[in-house]
Amino acid sequence: MTAAANRLPIAFAGFPLAAWAFAIRTWASMVLALYVAFWLQLESPSTAALTVAVLAFPWRGQGLEKAAYRVLATIVGLIASIVIVGLFAQTGWLLIAVLAAWIGICVYASSLLDGFRSYAAVLGIITVCLVAIEPLDTPQTVFDLAHERGAGILIGILSVMFVNDILFAPDYFPEIAARLQALQAKVAALAGSALRGVSISPEAAVALLRDITALRPEISSLSTETSIGPARGAAARTAMVDLVAELQASRSLAALTGSPNSASRVSSLALDWLSSELRQSGRDVEASIEALRDGTAPRDPHRAPLYRSRRIALANAVRASVYFVLGAVALAILGWPSTSVALAFVGILIGLSAMSPNQNAATVLAFVAVPVGCLFAGILEFVVLDGVTDFPLLAIGLLPFTVLCALIMSIPNPASVSLGRALLVFTIAVFSPSNPQAYNPQSFLFACVFLGTAAVLLFICQLFLPPLSDEQKLKILLTEARQDAVPAVLAKHGQHGRHDAMFREAVRMSQIVAAAGEEAPLIKKALGYFDGAAALRLAAAALEMLPEDLSGDLRERAAFAVAEGDGQAILAVSDAIISSATDNSRSIDDAVAALAAAGELLALAAPKKEDAP
Amino acid sequence: MTPVFNELVIGGVMLAPVVSSVVMTVVIMLVLRPILRRIGFARLFASPAIAEFSLCIAIFSLLTLSM
Numbered sequence: 038m039t040a041a042a043n044r045l046p047i048a049f050a051g052f053p054l055a056a057w058a059f060a061i062r063t064w065a066s067m068v069l070a071l072y073v074a075f076w077l078q079l080e081s082p083s084t085a086a087l088t089v090a091v092l093a094f095p096w097r098g099q100g101l102e103k104a105a106y107r108v109l110a111t112i113v114g115l116i117a118s119i120v121i122v123g124l125f126a127q128t129g130w131l132l133i134a135v136l137a138a139w140i141g142i143c144v145y146a147s148s149l150l151d152g153f154r155s156y157a158a159v160l161g162i163i164t165v166c167l168v169a170i171e172p173l174d175t176p177q178t179v180f181d182l183a184h185e186r187g188a189g190i191l192i193g194i195l196s197v198m199f200v201n202d203i204l205f206a207p208d209y210f211p212e213i214a215a216r217l218q219a220l221q222a223k224v225a226a227l228a229g230s231a232l233r234g235v236s237i238s239p240e241a242a243v244a245l246l247r248d249i250t251a252l253r254p255e256i257s258s259l260s261t262e263t264s265i266g267p268a269r270g271a272a273a274r275t276a277m278v279d280l281v282a283e284l285q286a287s288r289s290l291a292a293l294t295g296s297p298n299s300a301s302r303v304s305s306l307a308l309d310w311l312s313s314e315l316r317q318s319g320r321d322v323e324a325s326i327e328a329l330r331d332g333t334a335p336r337d338p339h340r341a342p343l344y345r346s347r348r349i350a351l352a353n354a355v356r357a358s359v360y361f362v363l364g365a366v367a368l369a370i371l372g373w374p375s376t377s378v379a380l381a382f383v384g385i386l387i388g389l390s391a392m393s394p395n396q397n398a399a400t401v402l403a404f405v406a407v408p409v410g411c412l413f414a415g416i417l418e419f420v421v422l423d424g425v426t427d428f429p430l431l432a433i434g435l436l437p438f439t440v441l442c443a444l445i446m447s448i449p450n451p452a453s454v455s456l457g458r459a460l461l462v463f464t465i466a467v468f469s470p471s472n473p474q475a476y477n478p479q480s481f482l483f484a485c486v487f488l489g490t491a492a493v494l495l496f497i498c499q500l501f502l503p504p505l506s507d508e509q510k511l512k513i514l515l516t517e518a519r520q521d522a523v524p525a526v527l528a529k530h531g532q533h534g535r536h537d538a539m540f541r542e543a544v545r546m547s548q549i550v551a552a553a554g555e556e557a558p559l560i561k562k563a564l565g566y567f568d569g570a571a572a573l574r575l576a577a578a579a580l581e582m583l584p585e586d587l588s589g590d591l592r593e594r595a596a597f598a599v600a601e602g603d604g605q606a607i608l609a610v611s612d613a614i615i616s617s618a619t620d621n622s623r624s625i626d627d628a629v630a631a632l633a634a635a636g637e638l639l640a641l642a643a644p645k646k647e648d649a650p
Numbered sequence: 651m652t653p654v655f656n657e658l659v660i661g662g663v664m665l666a667p668v669v670s671s672v673v674m675t676v677v678i679m680l681v682l683r684p685i686l687r688r689i690g691f692a693r694l695f696a697s698p699a700i701a702e703f704s705l706c707i708a709i710f711s712l713l714t715l716s717m
Contacts, residue, residue: 097699180663191672198703199703201699202697202699202700202703203700205697206699208699262699263692263698263699263702264682264683264684264686264687264691264692264698264702265687265692265698267683267687268687332692
C-alpha cells in the first residue's frame with residue numbers, strides 16, 4: 038500500500054503528492070516536538086525542533102536509523118564535552134588544542150564511514166561545539182546544557198517517530214527493491230549481450246558500478262524499519278554484491294569471447310564456466326531481491342564491505358584541526374565579546390563540510406544557506422509572528438517555511454536535498470523558538486553575524502590550506518588500487534569472501550570515478566586494476582577448489598603461477614592438469630575451468646600492464 | 651498520595667526515573683526484535699510500524715507504572 042502511495046502520479050504545484058505528505062509530516066513533527074518541549078518547560082526547546090529538522094526524511098527507516106545514531110553520538114559527544122571542559126577549562130590554548138584534536142578524531146572517523154555513521158561521527162563535533170565551546174566562558178553550565186540537550190533530542194526523535202507512524206510514512210524497502218530491480222534489468226541486458234559476444238564499454242560498466250555501490254549507505258536504513266528489517270538489510274546487501282559479481286562475470290565473458298585463442302579446449306572450458314557463473318549470479322540476485330520483498334534472510338548472506346582510505350581520512354582530519362585552530366586564532370585577534378559562539382559555528386561548519394564528498398561545494402552551500410536561512414528566520418520572527426505569544430499562531434507561522442524547505446528536500450537531486458535541509462536547520466537555529474519568545478532584534482542580529490562570520494572564516498581558512506583536491510584524492514586511490522592488486526594481498530580472501538572483496542573494490546572504483554570526473558584514461562587504468570585484482574582473486578579461489586588427489590608437482594606449479602600472476606603459466610598448468618586427469622570428475626573440471634578463466638583474463642590484461650607507466 | 655520517585659544515582663548525580671525507563675524500554679525492544687521476527691509479528695498487522703510503536707509505548711508505560 039505504501040509503495041503504491043509513493044508512486045501516485047497526482048501532483049500539486051509541480052510536486053508529487055508524496056512530497057506534500059512528507060512536508061506536512063515534517064511540519065506536524067516540528068509542532069508536536071515544540072509543544073511537548075514547551076509543556077515540559079525545557080530550557081532549550083529549539084533543540085527538539087532542530088532534531089526534527091535533522092531527522093526529516095521521506096521514508097520511515099532513514100529517520101529511525103539517523104535517530105539511533107543521533108542518540109549514540111550525542112551521548113559520546115556529551116561525555117567528551119564534560120571530560121574536556123572538566124580537565125582543560127583553565128588551560129587557555131591547550132583547551133583549543135584539545136578541542137582541535139577532538140575535531141580531527143571525529144573527522145577521521147567520519148571519513149572512514151559512510152551514510153549516517155559518518156553523520157554520527159560529525160555529530161560528535163557538533164555536540165562538543167554546542168555544549169563545550171559555545172559556553173566556553175561559563176564552564177560550570179556544561180552539565181546542565183548537556184542534560185537539556187539530551188532531553189530536547191529525545192523529544193524530537195519521539196515526535197518524528199510518532200508522526201511518521203500515525204501518518205503512514207512509507208517504508209523504505211519497496212523503494213530499495215525497485216532500485217535494485219532496475220539495476221538488475223540493466224546488468225541483465227549487459228549480460229545478455231555478453232553471452233552473444235558483444236563487448237561492454239568501460240563507461241557503461243563504470244556507471245553501473247557507481248549506481249550499485251551508491252545504494253550501500255541507503256541499505257543500512259532497512260535494519261531499523263521493523264523487526265524484520267535486519268533480514269531485509271542482509272538480502273539487499275547480498276543483492277548488491279551479487280549484482281557486482283554478475284556485472285564482472287559479464288565483462289570477463291565478453292572479453293574472453295573476443296580473444297584470439299578462444300578456440301582451444303581450455304578456453305572453451307573457461308567460457309563455459311564463466312557463462313555458468315554469470316547465470317548463477319543472475320539467479321542469486323533474483324533470489325535476494327525476492328528475499329528483500331518477503332522479509333526473509335538470504336541463503337548466502339554477504340557483508341558488502343566499504344572501502345576505507347586511511348590516508349584520505351588522515352589528510353581530512355589534519356585539515357579540519359588546522360581550520361579550527363586558524364579560526365580560533367582569528368577570533369582571538371578580533372577580540373570581540375562572546376566570540377565563542379562564532380567559534381562553535383566554525384566547528385559545526387567544519388564538521389558539516391567534512392561529511393560532504395566535495396568540501397568546496399559544502400562551503401559554497403553554507404554561503405548560500407546561511408544568509409537565506411537568516412532571512413527566513415528574520416521574516417518569521419519580525420514580520421509573520423512579530424510579538425505574538427500564542428502557540429497556534431507559532432504553528433501556523435512555521436508552516437510555510439517548513440513546507441517550503443521540505444519540498445526542496447524532496448527533489449531527487451543531492452544538491453537540493455542538502456540545500457533544503459541546510460535551509461531548514463539554519464532557519465530554526467537562528468529563529469531559536471523558546472517560551473516565551475524574546476523577539477529581541479539584538480540577539481537575532483548577533484546570531485546572524487556570528488553565523489555569517491563563521492562561514493566567511495572557514496572560507497578564508499580553506500584559501501590558506503585548500504581541502505584535499507580531486508587530483509590528490511585520485512592519486513592516493515590509484516596508488517592504493519595498484520598496491521592491492523598483487524597476488525599476496527588477494528590470496529587471503531578465499532572462496533566465500535571473493536565477491537565481498539570485489540564489492541569493496543567496486544566501492545573504491547566509484548570513489549575514483551567521483552574524483553576523476555571525465556578523465557577517461559584514468560578511469561580505464563583504474564578499471565584495469567579492478568579487473569586484474571578480480572582475475573587474481575578468481576585464480577586464488579580456483580587453487581582452493583583443486584581436488585585433494587591432484588599430484589603435488591602440478592599443485593605447486595599452479596600455486597607458483599598464481600603467486601606470480603602469470604596468465605600464460607596458469608593456462609599451461611590448466612592444460613597440464615586436464616591432460617593428466619584420468620577421470621573427468623565435476624570438481625576437477627570446475628577448478629580447472631575457473632583457473633583457466635583467470636589465466637585467460639590475466640593473459641589478456643598483461644600486454645596492457647606493460648604499456649602502463 | 652505523593653508519588654515516590656526512585657532516582658538512579660551515578661557518582662552522586664541523580665538521574666530522573668524516566669531516563670532509566672527509556673533505557674530499559676530500548677534494551678527490552680532490542681532483545682524482543684529477533685523474537686518478534688521469528689514469530690512473524692510484522693505479518694499479523696496491516697501496519698507493522700504502528701504495532702511495534704504501540705508495543706514500545708506499552709512496555710514503557712508498564713515500566714513507569716511499576717517503578
